[in-house]
Amino acid sequence: MSERRGKRAGAMGAVASTAFKVLLPVLSIFGLWYLVIYTSELPRFVIPDPKMVLLSLVENRALIAEQFMHTLKVAGAGFLLSNVLGIGLAMLFVSLPVSRNAIMPAAITIRNVPYVIIVTVLALAMGDGFATKVTVVTLAGFFPVLVNTYRGLRAVDPIVLDRMRILDASLWEVFVKVRLPYSIPFIVAAQEITGSASIVIAIAVEWMISRTGLGYVINQGMMAYEGELVYAVALVAAVFSFVVYSVIHYLGQRLNWAESNDP
Amino acid sequence: MFTKRSVMAGAMAAVMSLPLAGAALAQDLQEVKIALGWFRNGQYAALMAADVEGYFKDEGIAIELLDGGPGKNPIAIVGVGQADFGVVFGTSVFRARLASTPVDLTAVGAMIQGGPYAYIRLADKGAPEPTPKDMEGKRIGIQSDGEVFLKAFAAANDVDYDSLQVQIVQGGAEPLLTGQVDYFSGWVTNQTFQIETETSAEDAPDSIRGKIWQGMLLSDYAVNSYGDVIVTQTRTVEENPELVEKVLRAVARGLKLAEEQPEHVAQIVAAYPGQLDSEEKMIWRMTSGVQNGLAKSDATREHGYLWMEPEVWKEYQQFYLDTGEIDRVMDPSEFSTNAFNPGIKSD
Numbered sequence: 053m054s055e056r057r058g059k060r061a062g063a064m065g066a067v068a069s070t071a072f073k074v075l076l077p078v079l080s081i082f083g084l085w086y087l088v089i090y091t092s093e094l095p096r097f098v099i100p101d102p103k104m105v106l107l108s109l110v111e112n113r114a115l116i117a118e119q120f121m122h123t124l125k126v127a128g129a130g131f132l133l134s135n136v137l138g139i140g141l142a143m144l145f146v147s148l149p150v151s152r153n154a155i156m157p158a159a160i161t162i163r164n165v166p167y168v169i170i171v172t173v174l175a176l177a178m179g180d181g182f183a184t185k186v187t188v189v190t191l192a193g194f195f196p197v198l199v200n201t202y203r204g205l206r207a208v209d210p211i212v213l214d215r216m217r218i219l220d221a222s223l224w225e226v227f228v229k230v231r232l233p234y235s236i237p238f239i240v241a242a243q244e245i246t247g248s249a250s251i252v253i254a255i256a257v258e259w260m261i262s263r264t265g266l267g268y269v270i271n272q273g274m275m276a277y278e279g280e281l282v283y284a285v286a287l288v289a290a291v292f293s294f295v296v297y298s299v300i301h302y303l304g305q306r307l308n309w310a311e312s313n314d315p
Numbered sequence: 316m317f318t319k320r321s322v323m324a325g326a327m328a329a330v331m332s333l334p335l336a337g338a339a340l341a342q343d344l345q346e347v348k349i350a351l352g353w354f355r356n357g358q359y360a361a362l363m364a365a366d367v368e369g370y371f372k373d374e375g376i377a378i379e380l381l382d383g384g385p386g387k388n389p390i391a392i393v394g395v396g397q398a399d400f401g402v403v404f405g406t407s408v409f410r411a412r413l414a415s416t417p418v419d420l421t422a423v424g425a426m427i428q429g430g431p432y433a434y435i436r437l438a439d440k441g442a443p444e445p446t447p448k449d450m451e452g453k454r455i456g457i458q459s460d461g462e463v464f465l466k467a468f469a470a471a472n473d474v475d476y477d478s479l480q481v482q483i484v485q486g487g488a489e490p491l492l493t494g495q496v497d498y499f500s501g502w503v504t505n506q507t508f509q510i511e512t513e514t515s516a517e518d519a520p521d522s523i524r525g526k527i528w529q530g531m532l533l534s535d536y537a538v539n540s541y542g543d544v545i546v547t548q549t550r551t552v553e554e555n556p557e558l559v560e561k562v563l564r565a566v567a568r569g570l571k572l573a574e575e576q577p578e579h580v581a582q583i584v585a586a587y588p589g590q591l592d593s594e595e596k597m598i599w600r601m602t603s604g605v606q607n608g609l610a611k612s613d614a615t616r617e618h619g620y621l622w623m624e625p626e627v628w629k630e631y632q633q634f635y636l637d638t639g640e641i642d643r644v645m646d647p648s649e650f651s652t653n654a655f656n657p658g659i660k661s662d
Contacts, residue, residue: 095520097513098489171386176395180387260386263589271384274487275354275591277509 130189138197204235365569374561405541424621427542447472456496
């Protein structure tokens with residue numbers, strides 16, 4: 053009886069603690085926002101009242117929801133391709149070390165080209181459509197996946213590899229049963245970076261060249277001197293990026309068998 | 316006040332207009348793509364009005380406007396053939412031709428006869444018009460590419476440049492409205508609406524409430540220039556002159572209509588698919604005379620809308636040569652032509 057009550061109290065405590073974890077950042081963001089408004093004395097067209105921003109969010113919900121789906125498609129496709137490219141290249145590097153010497157300098161170069169330049173060039177070469185936007189998100193996001201996965205695939209305990217060799221395991225078996233499980237925590241860690249970056253990059257690309265997506269809504273808001281709409285988009289993007297990050301982080305903790313589950 | 320509904324309607328219309336371009340093709344119209352320098356807004360009213368009124372259709376053309384934006388350059392877009400015509404700032408025409416890897420484009424008409432670039436200030440109603448000398452010792456907000464213009468403006472008007480407190484600002488009029496600067500470089504066809512909106516808002520800060528804007532045009536005080544210049548590949552000029560003629564005739568008719576029936580044009584353009592100006596701003600833009608005034612000049616009265624004077628191009632290039640931005644000049648006939656001007660004259 054008392055044990056059950058204890059469990060219930062524990063569950064209540066967990067709910068309260070989660071609620072607190074969610075509420076605290078929200079409160080602190082709005083608190084800081086109002087603090088800036090009242091201390092800086094900036095007019096409302098520079099820093100709008102959060103109330104107006106939320107109102108704009110509600111009034112423009114159909115527009116924002118529709119355009120958000122465009123952004124989501126670009127970010128999602130780019131995110132998936134970042135992983136295909138990043139993990140694929142890492143696998144190639146491990147299985148064929150010479151390929152690393154050949155490809156890695158190019159990968160580093162691409163990673164270091166400011167993506168605004170890539171956008172401009174790709175838009176002229178391939179047009180301003182879906183393919184260009186996804187390509188930019190992919191090129192901007194694959195590198196952390198590549199580096200982390202490569203590290204993960206090589207982080208295998210050599211003793212385990214020796215045992216697999218003694219057991220006469222095939223390369224594929226070594227990969228699936230040893231290297232892949234070892235690398236999962238590394239791959240997941242890379243998703244925390246690439247996942248939220250995909251959204252930010254997708255919006256930036258849309259802002260530059262597109263007539264769809266949240267990036268375009270920012271342009272609409274700027275053209276109409278409607279700062280609230282721009283802030284509303286920022287809010288949606290930030291919350292969504294935060295959710296993506298949190299989900300990946302949570303999954304990472306569940307999948308990370310190597311380390312203790314520190315929060 | 317601006318309504319959110321018009322933003323939504325604009326966005327929806329933008330999406331819905333996509334299949335329309337295909338539908339136009341079905342009527343055997345020649346599809347012509349025009350790349351704009353910025354998102355479609357009242358600045359391009361003549362093009363949109365000509366489209367709505369069927370002036371392009373009269374020429375057997377269906378136009379598709381390709382929006383510009385922060386990452387778009389119509390010069391390059393026309394250069395690679397993604398669009399047939401482009402609408403660009405005059406400077407970019409000869410700069411593109413003088414570049415180390417030139418883009419072979421030719422200017423065929425100028426929708427804006429004098430650049431709308433100006434130094435704008437806030438003033439009390441009834442205050443005397445500003446003079447360049449007033450700027451001495453004041454805080455001047457310019458965009459990152461504006462130093463060359465300000466120096467030329469100062470030199471041409473005997474203003475002590477060293478006394479100016481220059482700040483680099485963004486494109487919006489906020490620095491002027493917040494009192495961060497005393498003068499601000501902007502377009503009299505654009506940021507001035509933002510100023511009028513904010514100074515007349517019910518909750519406007521006391522510091523700006525009821526103020527008006529005053530501006531000194533760079534084209535009046537320092538260097539003449541052309542804005543919203545229509546360009547096409549030089550190959551198009553040579554191989555398909557009829558097309559250039561047709562497009563210019565439709566655009567000139569649009570400019571004429573904007574001058575004769577500004578309220579009507581404001582209405583039809585405000586409702587144009589994907590157009591981003593609010594109805595209120597469109598009415599202001601078309602009826603205040605600011606934009607229509609810039610579309611006219613002595614040359615448009617004598618020869619017709621869109622006319623480009625070689626002398627202006629020369630002066631314009633000379634300015635860039637003097638400021639070290641370009642290292643040689645071209646004869647205007649090499650990169651511009653009035654051969655296709657339809658001769659529709661302004662008042």
